[in-house]
Amino acid sequence: MTARARNATPPSGSPPHAPPGSSPDPGGALRVLRTRSVIREFTGEPITDADVDALVTAMVAAPTGSNRQAWAFIVIREPQRLLSVRAFAPGVIGTPPLLLVACHDHSRYTDEDDARVVRELGRLCVAMAVENFMLAAHALGLGACPASSFLPEPIRLLLDMPAHLEPVLLVSAGHPAHPPQPSERRDIDEVVRYDSYA
Amino acid sequence: MTATPDPASRDTELARLAAYLLASSRSLLTEPASYGPIRLIDAARRTLALLEPDGAANPHYNTVKTRIEDSHRSKTPIDLPTLLDELCLQMAHGLKGIHTAQPQTDEHSEPA
Ligand SMILES: Cc1cc2nc3c(=O)[nH]c(=O)nc-3n(C[C@H](O)[C@H](O)[C@H](O)COP(=O)(O)O)c2cc1C
Numbered sequence: 001m002t003a004r005a006r007n008a009t010p011p012s013g014s015p016p017h018a019p020p021g022s023s024p025d026p027g028g029a030l031r032v033l034r035t036r037s038v039i040r041e042f043t044g045e046p047i048t049d050a051d052v053d054a055l056v057t058a059m060v061a062a063p064t065g066s067n068r069q070a071w072a073f074i075v076i077r078e079p080q081r082l083l084s085v086r087a088f089a090p091g092v093i094g095t096p097p098l099l100l101v102a103c104h105d106h107s108r109y110t111d112e113d114d115a116r117v118v119r120e121l122g123r124l125c126v127a128m129a130v131e132n133f134m135l136a137a138h139a140l141g142l143g144a145c146p147a148s149s150f151l152p153e154p155i156r157l158l159l160d161m162p163a164h165l166e167p168v169l170l171v172s173a174g175h176p177a178h179p180p181q182p183s184e185r186r187d188i189d190e191v192v193r194y195d196s197y198a
Numbered sequence: 199m200t201a202t203p204d205p206a207s208r209d210t211e212l213a214r215l216a217a218y219l220l221a222s223s224r225s226l227l228t229e230p231a232s233y234g235p236i237r238l239i240d241a242a243r244r245t246l247a248l249l250e251p252d253g254a255a256n257p258h259y260n261t262v263k264t265r266i267e268d269s270h271r272s273k274t275p276i277d278l279p280t281l282l283d284e285l286c287l288q289m290a291h292g293l294k295g296i297h298t299a300q301p302q303t304d305e306h307s308e309p310a
Contacts, residue, residue, distance in 0.1 A: 040270055080210075087217035090225050090237055093270050149229060151221045183273045 032139045037182050039143020040093040042174030046077070047098050051140055055173070058136035062129040065121035070108035071129060072165050074101040084158050089170050091149025096172035101155065102130050107164040126168040133171060143176035211248050218244060235278055239266055242285075258292030 025031060047055075052075060059073065076082045076099040085099060086092045092099065104122045134144040147170045155167055222237040243266040246259050262285050269276050 037273075041267065083214060084217075087214040088221040090218065090222040090240070093240065149225050149233075151224055154217070154221070178271060181271065181273050 032135055035180060035182070036135055036138040037180040038145040039174075039176040039178075039180060040145050040172070041177035042094050042096050042143065042172070043177050045097065045175045047142065047174060051142065052077075052098070054140060055133055055136050055142075059129045059133040062125065062132040064125040064128070065118070068108055068118070068122070068125070070105045070118075070122040071126050072103045072105040073129070074103070074159055074161070075099075076101065076159070081158065085155050085170075088154040088158075089147055089150035091147030092170060092172050093145070094172060094174075094177075096174040098173045100130075100133060100171040100173065101159065101161075101167050102126050102133075102169045102171060103161070103165040103167050105165055107162075123168050130169050130171055133173075137173050138180070141175075142173055143180065144171050144173040146171050208248075215241070215244055215248065235282070239269070239282070239285075242266065256292045256295065258288050258295070262288050262292075 056073065056075065060069070060071075064071070076085060077097065079097075082097075082099050083095070085101070086095070104119075104126050106119070106122075108122075109118055130146055134146065137144040150167070150170050152167045155161075155170075156163075156165070161167075219241055222241065226234055226237060243263055246263040249255060249259060265281070265285060265288075269281060
């Protein structure tokens with residue numbers, strides 16, 4: 001059963017002006033959200049500077065707790081350096097032309113901050129930025145895959161990173177060697193309930 | 199590969215492979231045990247990829263590498279015991295070709 005069938009009123013996320021039953025998708029944004037899936041193999045084609053600009057601009061448009069923006073990102077495109085970083089990242093399967101190192105920047109906090117709460121939020125913000133990056137990649141016809149399996153210290157050394165930057169996720173990106181293949185998702189009725197869990 | 203290695207880069211590639219093996223080993227101490235075979239399979243793929251620039255490609259090794267790449271792409275669960283049995287057999291075929299192509303000097307290869 002869909003949300004709309006369960007509720008007489010449209011879901012609160014619907015635009016107020018949307019006629020019942022319609023599903024506007026200006027620019028195909030929803031299609032981009034629905035059709036992204038990880039790409040782990042890439043052609044050798046590099047990503048253009050214009051595309052890199054579009055990716056990083058979308059990335060830093062992500063929401064961030066208290067607008068703190070306690071993040072920092074390193075875009076690696078130099079092939080030899082990229083291959084050395086990849087050697088310490090078992091979760092990066094393919095050989096992408098671009099590797100993003102998405103970091104939590106601990107220098108952005110003040111002494112008065114409730115370090116525990118704010119710093120936990122910081123990792124969430126980095127993850128949201130990474131999702132924006134991957135969705136932008138998909139919208140541009142590129143592919144991407146996040147990786148949490150990597151060793152931060154060797155990567156920090158290879159990239160001359162200061163101690164206050166904590167790598168949270170790596171993202172490989174490039175031109176897909178094959179079309180995106182959607183992975184299985186649990187049934188939406190199993191994971192989404194409306195108004196109460198009962 | 200996006201990076202075309204220069205002729206002197208074989209040592210670097212091997213060093214990166216060693217780094218990959220060490221990094222995998224370290225990561226596996228805190229990752230699910232089921233990742234272990236996957237990392238080793240990927241190490242085999244990375245090793246076989248190093249053979250290609252020399253033109254040393256053997257069809258059996260290529261088959262193994264391609265099948266590993268296909269398995270990375272698969273969105274359905276892989277039957278690892280079957281896949282690994284088949285990959286090992288394929289590697290044995292590749293290696294057998296070397297033994298039959300070369301004169302046998304090893305005492306263990308003498309007929310019983
Ligand atoms: C936090 C996080 C960490 C991940 N780490 C890895 C990783 O180390 N290596 C990898 O190949 N994929 C990694 N993935 C990708 C997932 O395997 C992938 O998203 C999942 O299989 C679902 O596929 P889909 O994104 O195509 O729908 C990670 C995803 C997330 C969200």
